[in-house]
Amino acid sequence: MIELKFRIEGGDFDRAGTASSETKKVLKQLNIDPKVVKRMVVALYEAEVNVAAHAWRGEVTVSVKDHQILAVVKDEGPGIADIGRAMLEGFSTASPKVREMGFGAGMGLPNMKKNADELKVESTPDVGTTVTMIFDF
């Protein structure tokens, strides 16, 4: 099993994308189907941006096992009040400041759902959110 860990700081959009880029490099070296790599990277990037936009800090853990990639993005933050609504395209609670930076279109979670083979979102208000994604190859 291969395991990769990355930290994300809330509000740090400059570094958001590091986990997806580094993971991508490794997956390519493992000779995993480019189409799976692409889905994985797009979904992970969205998750990273979510942490940067909403949470205080977070951690990404990517593990690659036989025929499966597991990505867990765990953050400490305000949590998601209504996960059902957050899954709808276009729904966003991003601040005006985040929107000004070109994020917060309300496509984050829907995009993760579209790209991951399995997506699980668990959240506790004022504690944090854990997004778990599975990709099969």
Add this chain to the structure above:
Amino acid sequence: MVQEVFHHAIQIDEAKCIGCIHCMRVCPTEAIRIKDGKATIIQERCIDCGQCMRACPAKAFYIEQNDLKMIEQYKYRIALFPAVLIGQFPDKYSEEQIYQAMMDLGFTHMIEVEQPIKVLIDLTREYLREEMIPKPCISTFCPAVVRLIQIKYPALTDNIIPIKAPHDLSAHFIRQALINQGAKKEEIGIFYITPCAAKISAVKSPVGDQPSVVSGVISMNDFYNKLRQIIRKEVTIDTRQQRWHLTREGILWSTSRGESSRFGNRAIAIDGIHSVVKFFDRLENGEVKGFDFLEMRACDQSCAGGILLTGNRFTTTERLEQRSKNYPSYLDKDQDPELDIKSLTASLLIDEIKPHNAFRLDDDISKAMEKMSKAQRIICFLPGIDCGACGAPNCQALAEDMVQGKAKMSDCVFLQQRWENEGRIGTGKAFHNMEKRWGEGRFNADCNKRGRRNEGF
């Protein structure tokens, strides 16, 4: 079909290589390693971008080309060249003089690569109108970029527009025109005057499967020198007919924004291989959205900055801009009635552009995972200084080389030092290891050492 290793135009002259690490540092695909004190290229990873050639202080890199004498074998001798060739001449030389000089060199026909550009513009626009194609679309114009995608961004191969580059178009175009005039196929010799190494490789092993119609390749710097030597002051030959198809857009095609200004509602033009790499990383992450077309060129200032150009890239671009003003837009130009658009179009289509991941640790995923775990453990022992003294571009690359059996722990000079300190290895043995990597006698004091005297860099 089994993937063939690409043809490569860039070679290293071992006698000239002084075994420094300038080339290894700048290579965008980590394709260079130093072994026995000499640079070597990992063929599978090389995209022929020419960064190493630019960086080499000893001019040890060269590119293969055909001898100009080869043109004598043909009755119809065609010089196929991109407009940047004209652009790099000083203003005092007119295009008539330059064309005439090419005839003096023995060519019977001259065709600028971008001449029948309307065919390419129409065909590309038609493709871009299709729904369901992955956006943003990337053209095949720069072969170094196409190869970069194939080896490093395999998921983006679907974004490449399956239409050949302008040099293929003009080669087919001139051949068709000559055959229409009664020439036999075997009497026609088309010689491509190349501004870079990547185009040579593209001519020798094209992106698709069909063989190229180009008979030979001549490097532009040598060609330019020859032209400068024989160019005459007075113009006695009328070559205007040879430029009949030339348009404003065609002349500017190989300069930056030449393509992107023609295609898509939202198009980006990027030049310089390291900028291209950074952008592809972002694109692959899905960070970049909403663009229809990408013009990606490996050289700064696009082909005006080609590795085989003699002139300055900025003045070359400016001269082309001035020159383009004397030519009509392709929109105002009547199509040559004799042109067989249908067959020309057919010859431009590429069946499939296959990805060829050159960074995989193993074909087998579970073996690749084992190697990856091993590399991750090795990296704990390496200093992370990325000095290159091991002959690999950075510590990560060294760790990967080790799990591939291409390098040893003792290649790391710092690790060796630690071992010496811990008394695990003798000084003599450590020194011997370094000489094995960098060549015997390499560390002897020598004021006449290769690269030392009057070769400041």
